[in-house]
Amino acid sequence: MAVTTSQNAIPMDKLWQEPERAADDPALVIDVGGFEGPLDLLLHLARNQKVDLARISVLALAEQYLQFVESARRVRIELAADYLVMAAWLAYLKSKLLIPQQARGDDGPSGEEMAATLAFRLKRLEAMREAATRLVNRNRLGRDVFARGAPEHIPHRVQSAYDASLYDLLSAYANLRQRGAVTQVTIEKRKVWSLADARNLLTRMLGEIADWTALQHYLLPYLPPEDRITATASAFAASLELVREGKLEMRQDGAFQPIYLRKGQPLGTTKPVLQAVAGDVD
Amino acid sequence: MTPDEDNDQPMLEADEGETEPMSLIEVERIAEALVFASAEPVPEAFLSERLPRGTDVGAVMRRLMEAYAPRGVNLIRTGDRWAFRTAADLSFVIRKDENEAKKLSRAALEVLAIIAYHQPVTRAEIEEIRGVQTSKGTLDVLMEAGWVRFRGRRRTPGRPVTLGTTVEFLDHFGLEELRDLPGLDELKGAGLLSGRIPPGFAIPIPQNVDDLAEDEDPITQLDLEELGLLTPGGEADE
Amino acid sequence: MTPDEDNDQPMLEADEGETEPMSLIEVERIAEALVFASAEPVPEAFLSERLPRGTDVGAVMRRLMEAYAPRGVNLIRTGDRWAFRTAADLSFVIRKDENEAKKLSRAALEVLAIIAYHQPVTRAEIEEIRGVQTSKGTLDVLMEAGWVRFRGRRRTPGRPVTLGTTVEFLDHFGLEELRDLPGLDELKGAGLLSGRIPPGFAIPIPQNVDDLAEDEDPITQLDLEELGLLTPGGEADE
Numbered sequence: 163m164a165v166t167t168s169q170n171a172i173p174m175d176k177l178w179q180e181p182e183r184a185a186d187d188p189a190l191v192i193d194v195g196g197f198e199g200p201l202d203l204l205l206h207l208a209r210n211q212k213v214d215l216a217r218i219s220v221l222a223l224a225e226q227y228l229q230f231v232e233s234a235r236r237v238r239i240e241l242a243a244d245y246l247v248m249a250a251w252l253a254y255l256k257s258k259l260l261i262p263q264q265a266r267g268d269d270g271p272s273g274e275e276m277a278a279t280l281a282f283r284l285k286r287l288e289a290m291r292e293a294a295t296r297l298v299n300r301n302r303l304g305r306d307v308f309a310r311g312a313p314e315h316i317p318h319r320v321q322s323a324y325d326a327s328l329y330d331l332l333s334a335y336a337n338l339r340q341r342g343a344v345t346q347v348t349i350e351k352r353k354v355w356s357l358a359d360a361r362n363l364l365t366r367m368l369g370e371i372a373d374w375t376a377l378q379h380y381l382l383p384y385l386p387p388e389d390r391i392t393a394t395a396s397a398f399a400a401s402l403e404l405v406r407e408g409k410l411e412m413r414q415d416g417a418f419q420p421i422y423l424r425k426g427q428p429l430g431t432t433k434p435v436l437q438a439v440a441g442d443v444d
Numbered sequence: 445m446t447p448d449e450d451n452d453q454p455m456l457e458a459d460e461g462e463t464e465p466m467s468l469i470e471v472e473r474i475a476e477a478l479v480f481a482s483a484e485p486v487p488e489a490f491l492s493e494r495l496p497r498g499t500d501v502g503a504v505m506r507r508l509m510e511a512y513a514p515r516g517v518n519l520i521r522t523g524d525r526w527a528f529r530t531a532a533d534l535s536f537v538i539r540k541d542e543n544e545a546k547k548l549s550r551a552a553l554e555v556l557a558i559i560a561y562h563q564p565v566t567r568a569e570i571e572e573i574r575g576v577q578t579s580k581g582t583l584d585v586l587m588e589a590g591w592v593r594f595r596g597r598r599r600t601p602g603r604p605v606t607l608g609t610t611v612e613f614l615d616h617f618g619l620e621e622l623r624d625l626p627g628l629d630e631l632k633g634a635g636l637l638s639g640r641i642p643p644g645f646a647i648p649i650p651q652n653v654d655d656l657a658e659d660e661d662p663i664t665q666l667d668l669e670e671l672g673l674l675t676p677g678g679e680a681d682e
Numbered sequence: 683m684t685p686d687e688d689n690d691q692p693m694l695e696a697d698e699g700e701t702e703p704m705s706l707i708e709v710e711r712i713a714e715a716l717v718f719a720s721a722e723p724v725p726e727a728f729l730s731e732r733l734p735r736g737t738d739v740g741a742v743m744r745r746l747m748e749a750y751a752p753r754g755v756n757l758i759r760t761g762d763r764w765a766f767r768t769a770a771d772l773s774f775v776i777r778k779d780e781n782e783a784k785k786l787s788r789a790a791l792e793v794l795a796i797i798a799y800h801q802p803v804t805r806a807e808i809e810e811i812r813g814v815q816t817s818k819g820t821l822d823v824l825m826e827a828g829w830v831r832f833r834g835r836r837r838t839p840g841r842p843v844t845l846g847t848t849v850e851f852l853d854h855f856g857l858e859e860l861r862d863l864p865g866l867d868e869l870k871g872a873g874l875l876s877g878r879i880p881p882g883f884a885i886p887i888p889q890n891v892d893d894l895a896e897d898e899d900p901i902t903q904l905d906l907e908e909l910g911l912l913t914p915g916g917e918a919d920e
Contacts, residue, residue: 201575335795516711584873
């Protein structure tokens with residue numbers, strides 16, 4: 163992982179021990195492997211701003227993240243698709259923050275609102291981390307606190323003479339079915355974005371695409387040239403599928419214009435629309 | 445500490461089979477024996493079945509709890525169950541190296557915390573909070589440890605499975621109930637447990653974590669928000 | 683919970699590592715916790731090692747024994763080892779005829795799961811899915827547990843008997859309805875199904891327990907007797 167410099171401010175359980183990450187160093191050594199996804203990386207970058215997450219400069223944060231991705235590309239580190247999608251979103255956010263609010267009509271949340279959403283998500287993730295630390299440092303059974311070592315009975319309100327948990331049942335079933343299926347499996351290494359990959363990413367992004375977002379437009383620059391076509395094709399196909407399911411809406415203002423995506427609106431509010439879908443996704 | 449056996453305690457109605465009424469002290473001794481003899485927490489219902497009809501089990505247990513409070517072994521309540529456990533402050537003497545509790549990966553711990561604080565929660569919601577897919581086996585580890593379980597399915601399109609914690613989770617982390625999760629109130633107050641609404645966009649709706657039945661209720665406003673079916677942008681009129 | 687540390691009990695010489703002397707009460711608490719947590723009776727020598735140097739272990743234990751004498755749990759001495767035991771006069775509460783619940787074999791779990799997901803299902807279909815014959819004992823166990831029942835007969839040649847789950851099955855596994863059983867995505871998400879799933883791999887969504895399928899006839903008592911399915915006993919499970 164990244165260069166370690168700073169010291170632990172908070173005493174942490176050893177479960178949490180891991181190399182400290184420093185990002186304020188311009189010659190940052192990049193290893194995404196140590197991060198639990200793009201949000202984790204963002205949170206780390208945000209912490210380095212040393213302010214309350216509510217008052218964080220999202221613009222600065224977006225820039226740092228984009229720089230990070232940029233330098234990763236320079237040293238030819240392959241970034242997982244998650245990181246690229248986040249980069250695309252942040253690039254979009256950045257453009258929204260930089261360009262003054264125009265008469266955008268029904269364009270939904272402003273850059274500021276999107277920034278607030280991001281800050282909220284970072285804050286929530288951090289809160290969950292802290293909660294996890296507090297939880298794991300409690301007096302735990304079998305470590306700090308002990309049960310009767312020589313129990314004399316097991317209290318059960320037995321309705322059945324047999325015992326099994328739902329977990330037992332499900333894992334038995336899953337193993338069994340897996341056993342039957344495994345013979346037909348061929349493992350292939352893919353260099354393409356499968357439809358499933360794209361769908362997965364898009365679905366996950368749905369939570370973040372509150373408003374019309376030209377995601378692909380922003381995503382493309384972050385893809386290695388050889389991946390662009392496959393990624394675009396799968397993302398487009400997957401988005402059509404999501405539109406059909408009402409989970410996504412698409413809009414394109416004209417041929418060769420960026421394709422805008424947004425989350426499907428709740429039933430009854432608007433009907434899923436598919437506007438001006440052109441075949442040319444560039 | 446040592447109660448007199450032939451004291452003048454009030455008598456309880458005897459169970460039908462019994463011929464003599466049982467003294468409170470006797471009732472306490474039985475409850476104590478039942479719980480002490482077990483390594484697992486003993487459900488209060490189990491005690492009720494075995495104590496004379498009409499016994500106020502809660503009161504009996506509270507008295508026992510007080511009696512044991514200063515001792516090296518304490519009576520504790522976890523969920524609706526009672527257990528004897530060594531006193532937490534004696535950890536340093538009894539702690540066994542080979543007995544080190546199962547180590548959890550950072551990811552597993554994070555997922556566990558999210559499930560504990562946000563339950564009932566779907567896998568998609570966990571991913572939304574962490575911003576990353578839960579790797580295969582992370583949930584498996586938590587289920588195998590017996591801390592996490594499938595709770596039910598949410599009555600929303602797709603009927604996603606909801607996850608929650610178990611009584612073993614409470615026992616392992618020394619919690620009497622979910623309400624005792626560290627920092628729960630602050631998190632609730634900060635709106636960090638109620639969907640993805642950014643502060644200032646909407647008033648966070650506090651989630652009643654203890655209401656286990658809520659899980660299977662018809663769709664609520666809360667569910668919709670959690671699922672992202674109501675966009676924060678939708679309430680932009682604030 | 684924690685006893686008063688600065689009480690006026692006599693002090694013992696502290697262990698070399700300690701800086702403050704330990705009160706007698708503290709020493710008693712430690713001894714009590716050690717014996718409680720131990721899986722086997724604890725030798726006095728072991729206690730001596732763990733207690734501050736100079737402790738009169740025998741005296742400490744005798745005092746504890748006296749304190750516990752009137753309780754539902756007693757501290758007893760066997761040889762030079764110490765252990766807690768349920769008071770002899772209360773052994774009747776502990777010794778229940780209730781035999782401990784038996785764990786289901788893997789074979790039984792598999793068959794049960796197949797019946798749950800694939801019901802109504804015939805024995806031949808179960809065998810097809812598992813790839814091995816199901817011994818009669820396995821089904822017997824599931825019937826005995828009350829989780830599996832004969833549902834009806836399939837309207838196909840041979841009119842094979844169909845199997846399904848019971849209401850007790852739902853109760854035991856905490857399911858509100860069969861449709862609450864996790865589907866493919868959830869099993870994958872929980873890490874229970876791993877690796878690449880071949881196309882066409884499906885997990886059925888079980889129907890309502892009570893409705894007979896279109897090609898199913900209700901089963902009658904006569905059927906059962908005819909089939910000899912009511913005869914007890916069977917071969918050993920695989």
